[in-house]
Amino acid sequence: MARIDYFFATLSPYCYLAGNRLEEIAEKHGAEIVYKPFDIIAAFPRTGGMPPAERHPSRNEYRAQDLPRQARKLGLPFNLKPAHWPTNGAPAAYAVIAAQNAGGGDLGKLTHAITRAVWAEEKDIGHDDVVRACLEEAGFDPDLANSGLLQGAETYAANLEEAVAQGVFGAPFYIVGDQRFWGQDRLEDLDLHLGGKL
Template sequence: MPQIDYYFSTLSPFTYLAGNRLEELAEKHGATIAYKPMDIIALFPRTGGTPPKDRHPSRMEYRMQELKRAAKKTGLPINFKPAHWPTNAAPSSYAIIAAQLSGGDVGPLVQGFLRACWAEEKDIATDEVVREVLGTAGFDPSLADSGLLTGAEIYAANLEEAVNRGVFGAPFYITDTDQRFWGHDRLDDLDAHLSGAL
């Protein structure tokens, strides 16, 4: 059974615009997904990147054009300048880690946090929003209070692992054969790879 290590940030608009396509591909190919939320702001300087706010204007303009095109293609609602972005991604990431350790279906939870940030104008750093998203995705809202130390440790470990495995942005997918795919627009390539065509 193939495994996909999924490195992402709950602050990433391109991760949001991937929707549930990764989960659909995993089901199609009988693959498992290891969800690995990471601190993307800390990742950028360690892998030659620059946080969005510090990029050259031409890169900022291109990023916005890409976001608008991607939103049209996916049909997902998005606020290109959300009220609560950037925010602290740690609370939502810890909740995802706790949920994954509890054995539930984490895909809808990840998408719930991304949607809250990019379409619903909610601050995913607040306890109220974290609990709400957990509950909506079918998890016990009290997971927001449990395993915070473990969540912090795994969140930090995910960043180190990402750096060591060649991750430099989000979303980033790595197969168990070390094939790497960066960006929501590489999911077709991941599909072809899992099919044996690429």
């Protein structure tokens, strides 16, 4: 069985735009997904990138055009300037880690619910009630939002170190063996790779 290490950021608009396509691809190929939320803002300076606020205006102008374009293409509602961005994405990441350890729900649905809350629903994923609602929507015990916080923090930090060591410099980022795929617009390539066509 192929394994996809999925490095994602709870605050990333591009992770939101990925929707549930990764899960569909994994199911198609019988692949396992290991969800690895990490602090993308902390990764940027360590991997040659910059947070959006520090980028050249031309890059931010392009981002402002590209994100709504991609959302329209995918048929997803999208707010370029959400009310609660940036916010503290760590509690939502800890919840994903706790949910993955607990099992019993749909992790793909959880990650999409979290990113959708930011980019389409004007919700603050730094708030416990929002994270609990996302957990419940995905079939997990909402009390996971309050459990395993120390383990969540440790895993979140370890995921960052692993991401940097594996050459991850953005999100979403998918790794299968020695093959790396960056961006929601590379999911087709991941699909072809898993099918032995690329």
